[in-house]
Amino acid sequence: MRPDHVIGDKGYGSKAIRTWLRRRGIRHTIPERADQVRNRARRSSLGGRPPVFNKDVYQHRNVVERFFNRLKQWRGIATRYDKTAQSHKTAAPSHQS
Known part of the structure; x- marks a missing residue:
């Protein structure tokens, strides 16, 4: 799926990049x-x-930036403390002799 509009810093x-988008x-x-x-x-x-640069459109970028900032502040995502056997299934290495 291709975006209709890209807002970047x-x-x-x-x-x-501008040529590629155009x-x-x-x-x-x-x-x-x-x-x-x-x-x-x-x-x-x-x-x-x-x-062409539209300041009104560019201000919408702030919404996305704030969203990512909130995600980073959430400890479970930022540090991945939720790695338990139940939530993060990993196979233990098998040691065969």
């Missing part, structure tokens, strides 16, 4: 890194247009 703002018809909202802005400005008109 600046770590996903490379030209290669070729597959996937819209994206990814902010530009400061070095990308400087390089585009340095190249003047050859630098091209800045990518």
Whole structure:
């Protein structure tokens, strides 16, 4: 299944990732890194247009970030203390002589 829209942080703002998404018809909202802005400005008109960025859409990324943060805070998931014989079935190694 292919997503309709990808919202990513600046770590996903490379030209290669944007091109990959565009070729597959996937819209994206990814902010530009400061070095990308400087390089585009340095190249003047050859630098091209800045990518479209919608702040309102980008704010929805916060919901997902908060969800993952809550999962990490849950001790059972963060440290996997729930490894008991009943909840985490493992086969004991067989020692044959």
